[in-house]
Amino acid sequence: MEFRKSIKSDVSRIMEIIRQAQEYFKLQGINQWQNNYPNKEVINNDIDNGQSYVILKDNNIVATTVVSFKEEKSYENIIDGKWITNDKYGVIHRIAVDSNYKGLGLSHEIIKYSEELCLSNNIHSIRVDTHEENIPMQNLLKKNNFKYCGIIFLEDGAKRIAFEKTI
Template sequence: MEFHKATEEDVNSIMNIIRQAQDYFKEQGINQWQDNYPNSEIVKNDIKNKNGYVLLKNNIIVGTVVVSFDGEKNYEYVYGGKWVSSGAYAVIHRIAIDSNNKGLGLSSIIIKNIEKICLNKEVHSIKIDTHKENISMQNMLVKNGFKYCGLIYLENKSERVAFEKSL
């Protein structure tokens, strides 16, 4: 397994994985990642900002994620709970695994790689949010040591469940 920053050449593979996730959410009746989000422009912007990463298995992209250390304005207020910490943190967005590779623990491998990046930057907190109906993501987060912190709201007023892990 190899985990590294995504490049412009990775956009098509990343978008293929994202489309698989969008189809899965639609099939499950989960209103997450619908309405042309995320799209290739967002992915290209993630790469340009050096926040996009890919996980490779046998030189094939099998996972994608965005990691940012720039904060998240939607995380200013947590409803029905509170963040574990108040210091510097990484934010995980748009984590997805290729459909043919689900159930192999690849999301956990991505999380472990993000933890290493954080510790190298002396950042000891990771925050993430997901749709309240995305139970598989919530289970993966809990399995990897994330704690439920409450609810946050996106700019479009969509509700998301928020999690944090201290390192």
């Protein structure tokens, strides 16, 4: 498997995987990624900012994510808890795995690669937020030693539960 930065020619394949995730959330009754988000514009912006990544298996894109080192405005105010650290941090967003490759541990691989990226940038903390109904993501985070830290609100007012891990 290969973990690499996304390029513009990856966008249509990334969007296929995102659409599968949107459909999965819809079928599970999870109100996440249901209002034309993320869309091509968001993915192109992620690529332009150098923070979009894909996993390839046999030269086929099978998973996607974003790893950012920019401070998140929505992480400034956390309620019902607190962050583990106040240091610089990396952020993982938009983990999505092709439906045909679920159950192979690719989400765990994304977290592992993200940790390596952070360490190579001398960053020893990773933060993630997710929808409170997204139990599979919460379980993934807990299995990878992320700790629940509290509640944050996105810029559009959406409530998310926040996790952090020191590495």
